[in-house]
Amino acid sequence: MDTPLTRNIRADREPLDLKGYVAAGGYRAARRALKSLTPGEVTGIVADSNLRGRGGAGFPTGKKWGFVDMSDQARHPKYLIANADEMEPGTFKDRLLMEGDPHQLIEAMIVSAYAIGARFAYIFLRASYFLAARRLRAAIREAYDKGYLGNDILGSGYDLDLRLHVSAGRYICGEETALLTALEGRRSVPRAKPPYPQATGLWGRPTVVNNVETLCNVPHIVNNGARWFKALSRTDDGGTKLYGMSGRVNRPGLWELPMGTPAREILDEHAGGMRPGLNFRALQPGGGSTGFLVAEHLDVPMDFSSMAETGTRMGTGTMIVMDDQVCPVAVMRNLEHFFAQESCGWCTPCRDGLPFVEKTLQAFEDGDGRREDLDRLERYTRFLGPGNTYCAHAPGAMEPLGTGLKHFRDEFEEHIRRGGCPWSA
């Protein structure tokens, strides 16, 4: 089984330096793209590969790049941004890629920036990723020293400057437009779409924001071709995927597996099943903002299209497993607390609706849950849904609540009946 993304990552996680990376076949894709492919050809290969965004939304990467104005009239400079603000609860996949193989990301950004004609690139890094910051900084320095970054890269005539920006640390900065606003040095409030960043992004210029894992696939696609990439996958969504699992399983971890591997296989074969004495109750497939899947969903292939058919999203593919010894209402309260805290405060439903939800869930835990609260929560899952709020933050927060109200209705009723939390005695 080919694992292109993690191929260079050693057991001790010490990253390859530039020399080692080149020796392992690195920077071949950059050389090939800059010297023998046009930007349009690079975008074409990526589009053919059906690479879909690994940040959670699964938007086709080639299509995203295709919206960038490549004409002479385009506003300059254009920007490429690696969204490395990995703050989704339970998600730690980009961290491995950046800590374990920083040059892979740098090469990926060179190729991708070339494809959209970007003159500047930024890595927007999660505030608490200290090790990744250190390793990326060192790798960027090496890349500049060896002419992989800066002016006239590898004698191709293409100029690219890459900077690492460490976030001040808010979940909303991972929202691509809030990220742009934060990068501009302003309050990280998302922007209305349209216009999309490809038309008016960082400092009003054409900009593409891609997730780290998405970008890291690009050099391999350029080296090996779209057909190879598609063949890595078990389903129509191409490539491999970094799947993670946390919670009370025997071996929590992160694995690069073919796209479309079902959750049951990951739980049983890779995570070693539930810890002794615990039973599986549910899991969130890809972070705190994805809905709960229960046992009946465990054999659905974990890819963007199949997950969408279950009514939730694959998200980041890093699963949080909930066992039968924790209170699902408490889990939801904890999640909603997080989302309420991380609201940017711009739009009313999110800013004031999420605390309402959180306090209502707390009321269930405190024995003050009422039957009409369930109606209210159910109503809010619709009212805080997509389109009603300014960005996807609150709709994301409603995914676990909406599916939770469906799957754990009995547990809510039990809280009302008992006048408190059955698990907290």
Place this chain on the structure above:
Amino acid sequence: MATIYVDNQPYEVNADRDLLDQCLGLGFDLPYFCWHPAMGSVGACRQCAVKQFKDENDAQGRIVMACMTPASEGTRISIDDPEARDFRASIIEWLMENHPHDCPVCDEGGECHLQDMTVMTGHTYRGFRFNKRTFANQDLGPFINHEMNRCITCYRCVRFYRDYAGGRDLHAMASKNHVYFGRHADGPLESEFSGNLVEICPTGVFTDKSLKAHYTRKWDLQTAPSVCAHCGHGCNILPGERYASVRRIRNRYNAQVNGYFLCDRGRYGYEFVNGEHRIREARLREDGGEPRPARLEAVMEHIGLPLGDNRVYGLGSPRASLEANFALRTLVGTERFCAGTSPGDHHLTGMMLDCLRRGPAPSATLPEVEQADAVVVLGENVPDTAPRLALALRQSVRRKGLELADRLDIPRWQDSAVREVAQGEYSPVFVLTPAPTRLDDFATAQRHAPEDLARLGFALAHALDPDAPPVTGLSGDSQALVETMAAALGGARRPLVVSGTGCGSEAVLQAAANVATALGRANPQTRISLVAPQCNSLGLALLDPRSLDTAVQAAEAGELDTLVVLETDLYQCLPRDAAARLLERAGHVVTVDCVHHDTAARSDVVLPAAAFPEADGTLVNNEGRAQRFYRTCLPGGPVQESWRWLQALTAVSPANEAAHWHDLDEITAACAALTPELAGITRAAPSAGFRLAGQRVPRQPHRYSGRTAMHAGRTMHEPMPPRDRDSALAFSMEGYPGDPPGALIPRYWAPGWNSVQALNKFQSEVGGSLRGGDPGVRLLEPREQGTFHDGIPDAFEPRPGQWRIVPLHQVFGSEALSALSPPVASRAPAPHVALHPDDARSLGAGDGALLRVGCLDGTPLPLCLEPSLPRGVVGVPAGLRAMPGPVSGDWSTLEVVEPS
């Protein structure tokens, strides 16, 4: 135009606007908070949700925000859709989670947009049973009261204060449901537009501190259309009165003059009306001391004696109405009617009038300023002399960003997207002034002495049109700037030239006129904005007064034995000794004014004039627009309009038979008959006989309380409301309840809309003209293609031992009446002089040193170092009450009294 369907009914709308804007324009009651007609859409509050359908077969639909959805052809929406209604009610419920239930003690209560919207959405039952969030408040200075617990986080305040008005010290801080709008630390809000927060805030977070000092509910305020008296811009205002004291000023919308906003000088300057400086009784000097209150009959008898021959001179006033000045002119005769301003200001205002008359560039209306795509400001510190114009200039620089947005198909109303595209890209603005201005942050700014400013202007005119006289000996840098400016202005579609009397230089004004002429001959879209010193400077100039020097010479020649001074303090027009000498030689001085000052103190007779909220008349603003202002309230006692006093003097004066005016309409008509230029003033507003459905327009709201009780302390009978001979307004709550002509709108109210947002119901389209027409009449349209002036001064050379004086105008303090208002006075700077640090060093003086300015009367003033001042120049604050007198002449000596 486009057809949209609202609840299945077709409507014609403007496709370039958003749905909320168009729905409100169609008269629908669709609630909103974050949207503002002058600031566009940002989609934050989510209150204006409607259901949008793909086509007539779509029964499902989806919720969209009306403010973020274009009103494009075929759009189908439902406002009444149950889900949309529920969603809107939920938004209010969320907003009300933390909002205190303190309406009865909240200053906003009764005119609160949040109250109105809450009622409109039908949210009546509180479902939130948890604790509320609380904040600490800040002391934001003398204008604004801060009560953050009431905040619903609509972001309007920072969007206005920062994005629209360019302020820097109000921030949105923290996040989630804890966003805090305030300053980093307690302290006065720095922007001179902070008072607009009172009207921008949809609830009671930012309220009017001056109103709080003598609080009255909106429904208890008697209000009438008025015009601001505190600068030449002529913003339309609505003073509110109760129990014969003026309680506050609110904006009165006039799309052509001030739109939605006022400056703080205009909003808070009114307190002089209630203040200790008011003259409220006739005064007579009998024993050589100060004039003392006396019986009116005795006073009138005293005046009667010496009046009535050609030895009576009158000093007109640039802050008195046209009618008052006209009455004075009638009383003393054209030959002896002089301008009550410094001879320099008189001359400059005359030039300004000449420039507007000759053209070719017409004066700019407010929308024309905002739409200018290249601007040059020559010599005028606009934010300090005409703040509302400066606010419009700040909008003009957005042209470039808006055009970028057009290219990317971003609708202009989508404010945040437009600003993100524009980022720091501004249309060109060149600010050439002697001292720094608050326009500099978005302009190419240069500092020069007036002579050099004029030379740059003359050179610019020549670069634009070779017929204009050339300037020789310009430095390379200056020549390069001239070429940059010529390219920007010459290539602009709607260039604008801004100048004025502010830096006291004839050459600067001539240079500005040359630039406007050069541009205007080539481009008919060229506009000019000239700033005059006071609210009726142009009106006074239209009455063609003689210079004050005429009166001075007559006095010196012994040909003057009575001087009638109208609303003027001579001590602000002439050096102190010259003023004193004129008053002394005049023998008999009659002063008509609303406030006490040094001239009044040295008059033989003082007659109490009504201040602007108690008076009616016509003012001519910088644009040349005649605007009528009406009495909000009756002043009480013998106080009356200046024109009535002067008419009374005319009646006691045997030589004058002309003045048989019985009311405002008659005197306005008489004044209009004077010259064809003034003929339009009768059309500035409806006459007193105007009726709607046989009724007058009531000054009091229909909910006005206490009508039968408020006079009970004096009489148990309910007195008849005072009759108003001068206008179609009534001192009553009874009258026509609908939408009057623009010039007569006494307040904004509509059923369900108690706040200022009711204004939407008075406009022909949202943000457009009033349905009853924009008030006022433009009197001056250019008649000629202009001529080029050639009075090019020599380049400025510092003189040894002499300093070129440049006046430093202050938004707070430089205007005489507002400076008497305690909140404004508290923001006025202390007297000082300003020098370039190198010049200060050459004098051996440091920051804070005490300097004696030769042309002032000797009081030493502290020195402020101002690195952007040109060398060889001394900046002297203009018109401050605490200054030892007006500046005269162009040059002065400086003497260091104390090095620091």
